[in-house]
Structures are given as C-alpha cells and as structure tokens.
Amino acid sequence: MTTLRDLAHRPPPADPLTLTTARVHEAEGPGRRSFALFQTLRHPGAVLWVLPAHEPQRPMLRGLPEGLSERLLLLTPKSETDLLWCVEEALRAAPVGLVIAEPQQVLSLTAGRRLQLAAEVGRTTGLMLIREGQGSSATHTRWRCAPTPATSADSTLHHWSLNKNKKGTLGQWVVNWHGASAAFNLVPEAGKRCQPAEPTR
Amino acid sequence: MALADARAICPDLSTRPADLAHEAAALASLRRWASRYAPMVASDGTDGLMADITGVAHLFGGEAELQGDLHARLDRAGLSVTSAIAGTRGAAYALARHGGGIIADGALAQGVDRLPVSSLRIDHATAEALTRMGLSQLGALIAQPRAPLARRFGPALVLRLDQLLGHQPEPVAAGAEPPHFGVRMTLPDPIGLQSDVMAGLARLLDRLCATLAQHHHGARRLRLELHRVDHATAQVEIGLARPMRDPLRMAALFAKGVDEVDAGFGIDAMRLSAPITEPMPPEQIGSGPAVRHEDALADLVSRLGNRIGFDRVLRMQPADSKIPERSFQLVAAAWSEPVAVPPRHGPTRPLTLFPPEPVSHASGHPPAQFRWRRMRFTTLRAHGPERIAPEWWFDDPAWRTGLRDYWRIETREGPRLWLFHTPQAPDWPAPAGAQNWCVQGEFA
Incomplete structure (x- = not known):
C-alpha cells in the first residue's frame, strides 16, 4: 500500500546553487572563499570554518555577510590530521549547519568517505575548499569558482561551474552576488535566456 | 615612621x-593549619589568628603544653610568632601583641594590668587622650569609675573594656570554609x-557532581590524578x-x-578535582530546542578544545578601531559570547584579509x-x-609607513582586490618598480 503523493504541496525545485544537505562538497579556484560565504547564508545554524593555523588569508569580520559573524566559529588546528579530525567531529554534531574546511593536502579516498559518513550521521553539510586539482573522488559535487569582471559598476559577477555531480547534471552559472546578503541573481549568458521564454499565445 | x-x-x-596579597594568602593557609588546635579559628586583622580553644587544651596536656607544641611546630617551619591564651578574646589580643x-x-584583671591602653583595640586618639590623663596602663583604667569614662x-571604650574583662560576650567568628571540589578513591588492588x-x-x-550541585557550581576544568603503585602519578x-x-x-x-595513560604496574588511587569552577544556578532544562541546541554546541566546543586547545576554537568579535587588522579580534569561543556586529556603513570591506603583500610592476595611480x-x-x-591614518597611541610596526590610501580595484582578470598605497613612505628605487602598493584583501 503506497500513499498518494501530495502534488499540491510538492517541494519547490531547488535552485541549482543549493548544496545537497548531509553531504560533503568541494570547491576550488580563486573564488572558492566567496562561494563558501555564499553558501553560509543558505544554511541556518552554526558555521564552522576550519583552517590551518599558518594560513594567512582569514575572513574579515566587517566584510562578512549579514548575521554570519554571530554563528561563525573559526578553528585553527596545527596539523592536517587535527584538521580532518575537527571536520569529522563537526560534521557529526547536529547543531552545526555548515562546515567549511581548507585542507592543505589531497584527501585520500578513505578520508573523503569518512567525512561523507560523518556528514550523513550528523545531517550536516560540508564544503572543502581545495587547491586546484586536489579533489577527492568521494565528494558529492565539485565546483570551480572564479570571480569574473563585471560589465557594469554595480554588479559583482562570479562564474561558478559544477564540474562533478554524483546525482544530477553539470552546469555553469554566472551569478551576480554582492557579498552582503543572500540575494543573488543568475546572469544569462549573452544571447541566451536564464528562464524559458513565455509561450506564445 | 615614614620611610x-x-x-x-x-x-x-x-x-x-x-606584598599584601601574598601575606593574606599565607595567613589563610596558616589559619587552615591552625585548625588542628581548635574547631574555630578566625583570622584577626592582617597579622593575627584567633582560636577558640574551649575544651581543647586537655587533649594536649594543658594550656602551657598546647602553646609549647604550637611554638615548637612553627619554629620548625621557620616562623617566629607570639601567642597568648586568655579567658576573653580582648585579653588574648592584648597579651599576644605585648609579650604573649x-x-x-x-x-x-591581674594578668592585663601592666599592658598599655593602646592594646585595647581603641582608636589612636582615644589611647593618646588616656595616656595624657595618666591612664597609660590597663590596670589604672580598670580601676577608674565607669560612668565618667x-x-x-x-x-566604644567601655565596650572594649567590658569585652576584655568578659562582661560582654565576644565569640570567635570563624569564616565559612570555601567549598572544596575534590574527591578521591583508594583501591584495594x-x-x-x-x-x-x-x-x-x-x-x-x-x-x-553531587558536591557541585549542592553548592550551585559548575566545573570549567577537571583534573584526574592517577597514583600508580610505584608512586608515579599520571594526570589527565x-x-x-x-x-x-x-x-x-x-x-x-x-x-x-x-x-x-601509562598504567605501569597498576593504579591504586584516583583523585578527581575541579581546579576552576564557576557559579551555575539551577535552571529549567529541556525547555525547547534552543537550549538543546546550545548544549550540543557547547559540547562540540568542549570536544574540539580538548583536542586542539581552547585557544584554537575562536570566535570573531568586533573591536573599536578603523585599522583593518584591529577592527575585530579573535577570542576563545569557550570564554566569550557571540556579539552582534554593528550595521555596515561607509566603504565596503573585503571578505578575506591577509598580511599586506607588495605588488610589483605597478604603473599609474591607482x-x-x-x-x-x-x-x-x-x-x-x-x-x-x-584614507586610514595609523593610531598614534599604538605603535604598530606594520603601520610605521604612515597613512594608507585604500582602493578597491576590480581587475579585468576577475579578482576584486583591496590595494593600499602609502604616500608617506619613501619611494623605492625605480627598477624595483613597486611604488608602495600592497594588496591586503579580496572582495567577494
């Protein structure tokens, strides 16, 4: 006996930039930190940013998106092992919404799979900011992020392309997001529409 | 006498x-030690202890033996003391400060009659006036009629006199012992x-935890000492x-x-103590998901802090400074509360900040x-x-180059950088080509 689906209250289709919850994702490229901060606005709950103690590039409080600083915790472990341990422990914890980590070395398949399992247990999303070409095959999606020069002065364009996706299609988007709030809009490429045109009547 | x-x-x-703080601490520990002679020991001023030895002296064989025992032990510890035993607190105070x-x-009355009136715990002016009247010794003072005095x-004078002679009661008010948060266990094998x-x-x-709950305290730090058979101690x-x-x-x-822990040949005693505690009044638990959420987050911070160190689990808090590096501070999350950031105003700030990195081959301004x-x-x-000026009251080596003019530079290659120029710094020689421009941050 199966229950009938409630077609009237179907969940709205997720927009393409949503990260699947309870999975670990990867982002690479020069704009990966912007992408991570963009994702913090889409995950309620505490945000943990794990970065090595010697990493000089750190988030700046007054430049962060609104409302993020109260729920952001920075972890600065000394060694790579401690970093991965912190990520796993944070992924297992229920009150954490998003875990951002900057590993310095290539994640082995074992490590990547362990993180996936931890994320599934804790229902927490993880986002690894990796260096170019250091991706792990256990990742759910991999994004390549780069800032793009804007055509007009009031837009802040990002080119985010989805290079790997375990459940879904690949794609690339140019996003206009100014970094202060969750508002964004997808910029259609020249000569193309972002949404299907209205059918002619 | 002045120095x-x-x-x-x-x-x-x-x-x-x-060193008043150290002296007070030493006196407090001496007070704890002195409780071997009496159940009630109180500190008396900054330089004395007062013990109520009612019904105790016979355990040591008499008052003289008790005093002898006390002096012998303190001599061995290297302390020189004077002590007195008397029927009232006032008399003991007076005698202990004048010979013992x-x-x-x-x-x-006979015991105190040769002591000066200043030993009566009265203010200096009264003692002076009494001496000027010729009543320099307690014996003479006691002999005076009370009403004119x-x-x-x-x-106040009559009260002190009554307390000295025992007409007014004056109990030894020993302060309450601070609660001790430590338990131990000795094992037969x-x-x-x-x-x-x-x-x-x-x-x-x-x-x-039962002791902590009784005193409405909560532990912030716990120490477990494991005593091994070979007298070594392991600590967690x-x-x-x-x-x-x-x-x-x-x-x-x-x-x-x-x-x-290395157990060696075995552990035969355990001691658990809470060196740092904080007041923790009882509160209603389980009131909604918000409390559970906070509990779970605090547990996570505890777990993380115990592995990587509590000074590495950080929270950002706004600070009152225009200097980018000091406009916020990183504080340990375990010892701070989240603080809301004041709303943004003025020029935008970059998302990430790093130590200034000089650029080369710069041409033009900007x-x-x-x-x-x-x-x-x-x-x-x-x-x-x-333009951001250095804080003159704070000598920061990074800001010795003087003023900084910050620019938000959008590049054709994509990155949006936060550059600054130091107009007051001397220009480098032209071949090096870096005309005092540095990158310090990256925008979204």
Missing part, C-alpha cells in the same frame, strides 16, 4: 614593598584496564566550554586522555597594471581612495 625618616636614621636600611603568655583562669570617651579506570572515574564524577586534564556538572558528558571527554602573486592584472575599475 624617608627611617632612611635618614639608618642609610643602609634594606626595604622591600609589602598565659593568663590563668580567674586572674584576668563613658561620658568622656564614648561607649591495583587496576590496569582502561574500562576499570573509566568505571572508577564514573563513581568519582558522581560524587563530585580536561576543559569544558561552559560550567557543567553532568557526569556522563564529562566522562566522555576523559576517554582520550585515559587512553594515553595602478593601471600590476603584478601580484606572479599574476599579471589590469585594472578595470578603481574605487577610492579611503
């Missing part, structure tokens, strides 16, 4: 500033299994992200430390082309400048 006068009399005088000794029962010097240690720890934690210490007295959650944090991190950039748009 200058003393130096004038004896130029070779060696002086040292008084024992006043036999019933001979109170009270009329002339007020009731040495143990060496991790599960045994954890079982023992669970029992100790139950007892400690954990920190907690907030005051807590939940045995199960504490025991989980000990697991890793206990795992690393630079139309430059190289940074071995990449070549061409400026598309430049917003600025925003």
